[in-house]
Amino acid sequence: MRFLLAAIVVAALGWFGYWFIGQHSLQTAFSSWLDARRIEGWVAETSDLRIQGFPNRFDIGFSDLMLADPETGLAWQAPFFQILMLSYRPNHAIAVWPEEQLIATPVEKYRVQSNDMRASLVIAPDTRLAPERGTLTAEFLRITPAGRPDDTTALSALTLAAERQEGTRYRLGLSAEGLTLSPQWRARLDPQDRLPGQISGLHADLDVTFDKPWDRTAIEQSRPQPTAIRLSLADAKWGQLHLQAAGAVTVTDEGFPEGEITLKARNWRDMLELATASGALPQSLAQTLESGLSLIAQMNGNPQTLDVPLTFRNGRTLLGPIPLGPAPVLRLR
Structure with a gap:
């Protein structure tokens, strides 16, 4: 009996130590990553980085997060962002976005709203953090250019899926339901207003080979570039219009298919x-x-x-x- 009790106490203390070591390691890793981006000239700020979830989870929370890459002109701002992991399976993460976030491109800034945007991501268990497979879903997604509140593009449901096949080849899937174009795009594409208000369905299944794998260097250094695309099927329906596509292309060093x-x-x-x-x-x-x-x-x-x-x-x-x-x-x- 004493031996069993002692074993339980030792196991509990061991798990207690494992969680706090993991918590400290994650805190240090994320803080160091933000510091490294700032050294490279990025804007990389958060008002709070907190890791909770003892004893079975690592719940990583960022408050007032802002990332901006001066080389590409891309920026992202969110009031909070969460990464949720089971402490005994840290290579499987759930990312949770806020209901409203801001994305800036060299062309324009956008306000992105959604009822539930989250992603499931399985990462290779090494320091390069290469995604093996992932799925992003969003409901009632709305994208509005800054300064034009009446020019919103909306989706009833969005699903993006990716899975690494072999080498640098990835299988990608897209499903978008209930796409409502912004008034500006609607007037441009259907000036006579002959088609329904929604594009009922947009689906795609394709394989893309890149010049290097997607891992942490895709953010820290440069984006992988496509070298070959095999489109199994793309299918779009808008009222009486129905377009399907399939085929394959290679991509030159200059980016031409x-x-x-x-x-x-x-x-x-x-x-x-x-x-x-x-x-x-x-x-x-x-x-x-x-x-x-x-x-x-x-x-x-x-x-x-x-x-x-x-x-x-x-x-x-x-x-x-x-x-x-x-x-x-x-x-x-």
Whole structure:
């Protein structure tokens, strides 16, 4: 009996010591990380860094957190941010965002609001902190440019998922429901107000290979850059418009895609008309494009559905045989 009691006491003291050593290590690690960013010229401030949760959790809480990278012009500000971990499984973290936060880019500042934004993240158990898999979810997400409170873009639900496959290849998934465009974007994309108020669904499944793994250096040094993209399926529905895409491209050192994405567009003439009315497609090119695509659609047997390759080659973009202009640059800031 005395031996059992002694064993329990020793185990309790051992766990007590483990938790406080872990708490001190985490406190030191996060404080040192913020100090290192400030030395590099960042703004990296928090009014309080507190770790609680004894005995089975490490609940890390930041108050009045602000991070700003002068090289990219990106900044993030939040009244609080939490990282929650089980003390016996510290490589699995739950991140919790506040209902309102501020994100600044070199172009504009945005207020981001959500009812429940959180992420589950499993990290490799080493000092590089490379994510192995993660899922971010948000409900009733609203994004508003600073100074324009009536120009909000909203989502009913958002899910982003990522899983490391092998080497530097990652599988990514996106699901967005109930996308309501801001009045500015709505007027630009649908000036005649012919489509429903919401884009009912947007889904994507793809694999992306980067030039280096995503780990702590992605924040501290430079972002990994894509070298190859395989799109299994992207699917978007907006009223009677339905667009699907699949294919694969490689990415050059300059960031230009090289390869082919097959597009399947239902009611494609309406899409073309919207692109022309919004100014995204020059009127001078619209007639040529419609004539060429009409021939392709008729050859496929259904004039209302277009099945055509979107080709990226030598820094240019072609839709079927028709040149559209320069290819996009796929570089992460």
